[in-house]
Amino acid sequence: MTIPEGTSAEAFNQYVPGRLIAASNGWKNLVVRIYSEPRVEESVIYPAVAEPRIVRILSGAAVVEERELGGSWLKSRVEVGDFFLTASQSAYEVRWRAIGPDPLSTMHLYLGLPVINRASEEEFQNDPGATRVRDVSGFKDNFLSALLEGLHKEVSSRRRGSSLFVEGIAQSLAGHLVRTYVDETTHEYKGGLPGFRLRKVRDLMIAHLADGFSLIRLAREAGMSEFHFSRAFKRTTGLTPSEYFIHLRLEKARRLLRETNRSAIEIGLDVGYTSPSHFARIFHREVGISPSEYRRLT
Numbered sequence: 479m480t481i482p483e484g485t486s487a488e489a490f491n492q493y494v495p496g497r498l499i500a501a502s503n504g505w506k507n508l509v510v511r512i513y514s515e516p517r518v519e520e521s522v523i524y525p526a527v528a529e530p531r532i533v534r535i536l537s538g539a540a541v542v543e544e545r546e547l548g549g550s551w552l553k554s555r556v557e558v559g560d561f562f563l564t565a566s567q568s569a570y571e572v573r574w575r576a577i578g579p580d581p582l583s584t585m586h587l588y589l590g591l592p593v594i595n596r597a598s599e600e601e602f603q604n605d606p607g608a609t610r611v612r613d614v615s616g617f618k619d620n621f622l623s624a625l626l627e628g629l630h631k632e633v634s635s636r637r638r639g640s641s642l643f644v645e646g647i648a649q650s651l652a653g654h655l656v657r658t659y660v661d662e663t664t665h666e667y668k669g670g671l672p673g674f675r676l677r678k679v680r681d682l683m684i685a686h687l688a689d690g691f692s693l694i695r696l697a698r699e700a701g702m703s704e705f706h707f708s709r710a711f712k713r714t715t716g717l718t719p720s721e722y723f724i725h726l727r728l729e730k731a732r733r734l735l736r737e738t739n740r741s742a743i744e745i746g747l748d749v750g751y752t753s754p755s756h757f758a759r760i761f762h763r764e765v766g767i768s769p770s771e772y773r774r775l776t
Contacts, residue, residue, distance in 0.1 A: 484526040487588035500633050507590030507648040510633045517576040525569045529588040530611045533562040538582035542574040544705040552705035554616030565611040597652035613706035670714035688750045691723050735773045742769040
């Protein structure tokens, strides 16, 4: 099956590998589905959906790995009560493996854009298009759990569901997401990192150039999961976080080669390379000449 870059909440069901157990019917601003998931899934590509998508683990535990198409896998361990929140504008790949004997089941919820936009406009007093819900993986949220538990009971019953009850839950969900998981940004955000967050991450990289690269530390500084941070960072800068880190290291190394008489070995140590040969190899790969040649030319 050809996977499109994007689809609708209503059509998303055809891309989910799990067996559909229950689903909402005609609810305004909410689409809710319950799935029994396979214990092992080697690869599933999820297209982007305009509406914020929440996945809650209802039973079981699993190691879940995510990546942008062709990128590096980033891992989360999840259990009952954990959530994934996704508002991505591009398709991404997921795989997982269940842990323990309990069956793996999930609840998928899509919250309509009209109710999200109303909540955003009320909260920020601005153009609702200037805010976006950020992506988060494998997190806990007690308030969100309480709201989804009510929806779980409603969608699992034989009743059609009270429109008043469902509308109230949708409004509460929208208000909570906007207050807790929205980045107030510009229209140009488009899924990347807002400027203030990129500056914080860059400053942290510079402060730790001599240390080993740590994706976990950078993602925590950005307040995002490793997977979603990596994707947003590349969309903003055109480089992966590790590529950008190497760029900053070599930027400092070039400056020290130009402005000081310190040896290439000392400079390599100063920017975090304990092996002179490793420093020389990385420098030549990125700059095109050796550190000593660079110094002579400058």
